[in-house]
Amino acid sequence: MRTTRFLALAATGVLATTGVAACGGAEKDGAAGDGGPITVKANDTTCEVGRTDLPAGQTSFKVTNSGAKVTEFYIYAAGDRVMGEVENIAPGLSRELRVELPAGTYETACKPGMIGKGIRGALKVSGTAATVAPDAALAEATASYQRYVNSQTAALLTKTEEFVAAVKAGDVAKAKALYPVARTYWERIEPVAESFGDLDPKIDGREEVIEEGMEFTGFHRIEKDLWTTGDISKDGPIADQLLVDVKAIVAKANAEKLTPLQLANGAKALLDEVASGKITGEEERYSHTDLWDFNANLEGSKAAIASLRPALEQRSPELVAQLDKEFANVETALGKHRDGDGWKLHTALSKADLKELSDSINALAEPISKVAAVVAR
Amino acid sequence: MSGNQVSRRRAITLAGAGVAGVAGVAVGAGALARGGGDRAAADQGAAAGAVPFHGEHQAGITTPAQDRLHFVAFDVVTKDRARLVDLLQEWTAAAARMTAGRDAGVLGAVGGVPEAPPDDTGEALGLPPSQLTLTIGFGPTLFRDAQGKDRFGLAGRRPAALADLPHFAGDALRPELSGGDLCVQACANDPQVAVHAIRNLARIGMGVVSVRWSQLGFGRTSSTSRGQATPRNLFGFKDGTANLKAEDAGLLREQLWAQPGDGPDWMTGGSYLVTRKIRMLVETWDRSSLVEQEQIVGRTKGSGAPLGRGDEFDEPDLAAKGDDGQPLIAETAHVRLAHPSQHDGARLLRRGYNFVDGSDGLGRLDAGLFFIAYQRDPRKQFVPIQTRLARNDAMNEYLRHVSSGIFACPPGVRDGGDHWGRSLFG
Numbered sequence: 001m002r003t004t005r006f007l008a009l010a011a012t013g014v015l016a017t018t019g020v021a022a023c024g025g026a027e028k029d030g031a032a033g034d035g036g037p038i039t040v041k042a043n044d045t046t047c048e049v050g051r052t053d054l055p056a057g058q059t060s061f062k063v064t065n066s067g068a069k070v071t072e073f074y075i076y077a078a079g080d081r082v083m084g085e086v087e088n089i090a091p092g093l094s095r096e097l098r099v100e101l102p103a104g105t106y107e108t109a110c111k112p113g114m115i116g117k118g119i120r121g122a123l124k125v126s127g128t129a130a131t132v133a134p135d136a137a138l139a140e141a142t143a144s145y146q147r148y149v150n151s152q153t154a155a156l157l158t159k160t161e162e163f164v165a166a167v168k169a170g171d172v173a174k175a176k177a178l179y180p181v182a183r184t185y186w187e188r189i190e191p192v193a194e195s196f197g198d199l200d201p202k203i204d205g206r207e208e209v210i211e212e213g214m215e216f217t218g219f220h221r222i223e224k225d226l227w228t229t230g231d232i233s234k235d236g237p238i239a240d241q242l243l244v245d246v247k248a249i250v251a252k253a254n255a256e257k258l259t260p261l262q263l264a265n266g267a268k269a270l271l272d273e274v275a276s277g278k279i280t281g282e283e284e285r286y287s288h289t290d291l292w293d294f295n296a297n298l299e300g301s302k303a304a305i306a307s308l309r310p311a312l313e314q315r316s317p318e319l320v321a322q323l324d325k326e327f328a329n330v331e332t333a334l335g336k337h338r339d340g341d342g343w344k345l346h347t348a349l350s351k352a353d354l355k356e357l358s359d360s361i362n363a364l365a366e367p368i369s370k371v372a373a374v375v376a377r
Numbered sequence: 378m379s380g381n382q383v384s385r386r387r388a389i390t391l392a393g394a395g396v397a398g399v400a401g402v403a404v405g406a407g408a409l410a411r412g413g414g415d416r417a418a419a420d421q422g423a424a425a426g427a428v429p430f431h432g433e434h435q436a437g438i439t440t441p442a443q444d445r446l447h448f449v450a451f452d453v454v455t456k457d458r459a460r461l462v463d464l465l466q467e468w469t470a471a472a473a474r475m476t477a478g479r480d481a482g483v484l485g486a487v488g489g490v491p492e493a494p495p496d497d498t499g500e501a502l503g504l505p506p507s508q509l510t511l512t513i514g515f516g517p518t519l520f521r522d523a524q525g526k527d528r529f530g531l532a533g534r535r536p537a538a539l540a541d542l543p544h545f546a547g548d549a550l551r552p553e554l555s556g557g558d559l560c561v562q563a564c565a566n567d568p569q570v571a572v573h574a575i576r577n578l579a580r581i582g583m584g585v586v587s588v589r590w591s592q593l594g595f596g597r598t599s600s601t602s603r604g605q606a607t608p609r610n611l612f613g614f615k616d617g618t619a620n621l622k623a624e625d626a627g628l629l630r631e632q633l634w635a636q637p638g639d640g641p642d643w644m645t646g647g648s649y650l651v652t653r654k655i656r657m658l659v660e661t662w663d664r665s666s667l668v669e670q671e672q673i674v675g676r677t678k679g680s681g682a683p684l685g686r687g688d689e690f691d692e693p694d695l696a697a698k699g700d701d702g703q704p705l706i707a708e709t710a711h712v713r714l715a716h717p718s719q720h721d722g723a724r725l726l727r728r729g730y731n732f733v734d735g736s737d738g739l740g741r742l743d744a745g746l747f748f749i750a751y752q753r754d755p756r757k758q759f760v761p762i763q764t765r766l767a768r769n770d771a772m773n774e775y776l777r778h779v780s781s782g783i784f785a786c787p788p789g790v791r792d793g794g795d796h797w798g799r800s801l802f803g
Contacts, residue, residue, distance in 0.1 A: 208547055211546045275660065362660060362741075369665070
């Protein structure tokens, strides 16, 4: 149960109408104003939300996935600030989302395949909107980001369990397919995870960071075996240890409360990760799935900025506008390299492609580097 | 902006010049006119003068760090020991001439027969000696190659201190930019003079040695003398504040020069050189906040004072805590991890250089620090210090070590009858 105070946004209605309106304002079989769960019918191409005009307060959504792909359901405030989400809804399953929404304009999104902007729809919440004091907006940023981290760690754990099971079963194809998916949840919250210094290298250490006399373990060790020799017959203990380490870091990350300043720095650090590790292909040197990480880092950075958004809107609306523009530019540049539900391999990109991505990240990272000073003032 | 740059550079050059004068290395440069032409060397002061080539130790180590570098590593391509020794003799003669401001060969750039290529390449004609120093070193593979073969009958003379460096956490070394059988460090106050020297040595060596890799450096990042102002590296911080300096005679004996009994006699009076080409991810660094940068380094960016202290040359107080109870100088700060107190007093004489090797094709400068450090025994100095830094230094986020080398630099060439490598091959 979430106990966070929800505060209205200072600037609602600024959402660009870029969402895919897959469902109209249909209320045909959604719950009425009795407070019962609002049904969300999700499949691989549509996302029908039973009711799209709500009173402010506590609301439940029941999301049923009748598609063939694993999906996710989000409620976004302006700037894709996550108000609530359920991850990892497998085909045939239903999951419930309880969320407290103050008056404002939101978007709902289903993400079949757990990727991209998702299938968007408008959501209107009516009621009295309180004015947010600047400090309250910052306090909410911490709580908002903690919600985000919790949702990501839950999915990280689930997907790591599946990955570990595939490795131990010797199922190379399945393990290869799960590898970039599990890492997506890691990469989204990397600055939080990296703050636990001893666990990070065990889980995510690349071969060259291992010192003489230390064992090379974690995701990248299994990556190497999967993509170079294809022999994972001896990786059972490494996979078991990976799961133990991921469980430990999940517990720590869930308990971590980042200050607004740390959030701002985390948003920047994620883009630094892209610039120094992903564009160069250093991170995923055997699987070449760097663009999955790139996208996850970008999403994580955006989530951290989104949590800060109410405070930034009050303090520097022009910076927010610039960030929106540059995030969109990176998404467009990266979007050219989609491949089905995933991403092209790093090796499939030309030098010119990589330069375009590098330039777009630099253009975004410069304004993002200004966020911390705005938050601190 | 560019006006400021020029005047800063000039200030550093002049600071160097003052020291050189004190050390008595300003030779009457006019008398050594390269190509015989008149030059305004005297007007340019000691920065244009010559550094003596002969001496107990090789020049280019405690010599006040010049502004420019051209460093080269060679592979020996001959199997003939006598040819290699002949080359070392020929190199020594050329080095003695060039450091004195003369042409590489006895005939010179324009003094030979018209039908023959000149024995000097000519681009330094009319330029003063510019404090050129040429310093030679011998790499581990000269003694025994990668297959373990004793190539020139030297395996038994390899010093134990010339051990291969271990893999350090995070190393992203490119083999084609690392190692080498021989190296020559050329430092000068004029980049053209440094390049001229390396180019002519490489040319003389054709058929015996082959250039393996080379590196230009455009600005010194350390001072090796108390008379020099501390310069800044490309992170914008003063670098080398706590460096070993030429004036520290006792420390130089203890930390810099190989002493009798340390190893083979041929190295007594020499020093061990470690090079590391360290790419700096300047674009991401430049986006980090001032407070983050200062916490990573452990010094203030303006004055270079250790955090919590007032002056650049104040000793860092590693025990001091801030109001929040945390150490003022973070556990992961560069200055803490590299501090002699953390390594049984181990020190290095650093004389690295900033480099920018163009760009990387991804819209970023290929920039960084070409790290150069001299010491008495890398096993007790560079290796433990770098092990600690590689493991914990917060700066690593912004660094990539892409090249590495270790070389045994013998003692100085005593006089005209001595030559590079004589004690090793003798």
